[in-house]
Amino acid sequence: MEFLVHIRVHYPPNGDATERDRLIAAEETRARELAEAGTLQRLWRIPGRWANWGLWEASDATALHAALSSLPFYPWLDIEVHPLGAHPSDPARRGQRWRYSGPNGGPCMTE
Numbered sequence: 700m701e702f703l704v705h706i707r708v709h710y711p712p713n714g715d716a717t718e719r720d721r722l723i724a725a726e727e728t729r730a731r732e733l734a735e736a737g738t739l740q741r742l743w744r745i746p747g748r749w750a751n752w753g754l755w756e757a758s759d760a761t762a763l764h765a766a767l768s769s770l771p772f773y774p775w776l777d778i779e780v781h782p783l784g785a786h787p788s789d790p791a792r793r794g795q796r797w798r799y800s801g802p803n804g805g806p807c808m809t810e
Contacts, residue, residue, distance in 0.1 A: 701740075701756050701783040702763055708749040710775045725771035738766045
């Protein structure tokens with residue numbers, strides 16, 4: 700099952716810098732492990748914020764919770780989870796792909 704996950708980090712601005720750096724390194728390691736396991740599929744940063752959107756895959760919400768709570772920054776995370784379901788008009792379901800060459804650089808479908 701796929702989940703669209705929005706994560707915001709709320710580490711205290713006056714928090715210990717050494718601990719923050721240690722957590723950042725641990726977070727990178729854990730994210731790599733989750734990606735290698737196929738749980739973390741994609742990740743996008745939000746410019747100007749300590750936040751991201753990610754595409755996660757897990758067997759169910761309980762498994763996703765276990766993965767998210769394993770993140771080293773978990774105590775300082777605000778997490779929104781959006782379960783995703785298949786859509787009958789999804790171009791990927793019909794073997795089509797989006798390319799960005801429509802008017803004004805917008806998306807258009809290709810076969």
